[in-house]
Amino acid sequence: MSELEIDAVVFDVLGTLVDEPAGIHAGIGAFAPSLDDFEVERLLSLWQTHVEREQQRIVGGARPYAAGDVLDLEAARLVADAVKVDDAVRVEDGVKVDDAHAVAALARTGRKLPPWPDTVAGLARLAERFPLLALSNASRSALLDLNAYAGLRWHQALSAEDARTYKPDPAVYRLAVTVSGRPPERLLMVAAHAWDLRAAQSLGLRTAYVARPVGDPPAPSDAFDLYADDLPDLIEKLDRRRK
Numbered sequence: 001m002s003e004l005e006i007d008a009v010v011f012d013v014l015g016t017l018v019d020e021p022a023g024i025h026a027g028i029g030a031f032a033p034s035l036d037d038f039e040v041e042r043l044l045s046l047w048q049t050h051v052e053r054e055q056q057r058i059v060g061g062a063r064p065y066a067a068g069d070v071l072d073l074e075a076a077r078l079v080a081d082a083v084k085v086d087d088a089v090r091v092e093d094g095v096k097v098d099d100a101h102a103v104a105a106l107a108r109t110g111r112k113l114p115p116w117p118d119t120v121a122g123l124a125r126l127a128e129r130f131p132l133l134a135l136s137n138a139s140r141s142a143l144l145d146l147n148a149y150a151g152l153r154w155h156q157a158l159s160a161e162d163a164r165t166y167k168p169d170p171a172v173y174r175l176a177v178t179v180s181g182r183p184p185e186r187l188l189m190v191a192a193h194a195w196d197l198r199a200a201q202s203l204g205l206r207t208a209y210v211a212r213p214v215g216d217p218p219a220p221s222d223a224f225d226l227y228a229d230d231l232p233d234l235i236e237k238l239d240r241r242r243k
Contacts, residue, residue, distance in 0.1 A: 027109025122231025168199030
């Protein structure tokens with residue numbers, strides 16, 4: 001289709017608008033400051049692998065639904081178990097912090113993720129032209145904190161928690177369709193993950209891929225409506241297609 005007739009824009013958040021690995025990396029480094037960067041990267045991979053695997057198990061029906069906060073706490077516990085006890089004990093304001101407190105604090109690392117350099121300004125520009133919806137696998141409370149920390153502007157933020165499943169389950173994308181009150185073909189899903197866009201596309205949403213260092217690049221067989229290097233490039237190409 002040569003022309004994009006869009007009524008609203010739906011954004012993935014984790015990885016697309018905020019640097020999730022960088023935020024968790026920083027949290028692990030603060031949790032166990034004696035670790036070198038290689039070890040922190042290994043633990044970051046352990047965290048991400050656990051969360052992604054458990055989300056897939058939930059989507060596939062192999063595990064009952066558990067909110068993202070539960071999965072993050074599980075991942076933090078795995079990280080804590082992988083480091084020495086002495087490394088995991090911190091001192092705050094002269095008081096020794098117990099392990100359970102430290103692990104709970106580590107689990108909240110996913111609520112403090114830095115935005116990409118073009119994110120805040122890009123959302124502000126798009127918000128002048130379209131209703132903007134966030135559609136994230138983050139829990140409702142985590143999404144609230146994350147949006148506030150990164151300075152993300154939305155007209156409405158939707159969590160997969162409301163569908164009691166995770167992307168790429170179609171039920172998550174139906175949240176955006178239902179809440180927006182628009183037909184799927186009038187919504188543009190923007191993400192740095194090709195798997196996310198494929199799932200949205202299968203439900204009839206229009207799609208835009210934005211390249212990020214931590215994203216999932218498109219395959220040669222993918223046919224998304226827009227491909228952009230960053231948000232300014234997306235805005236330029238969206239304007240060009242709408243003329």
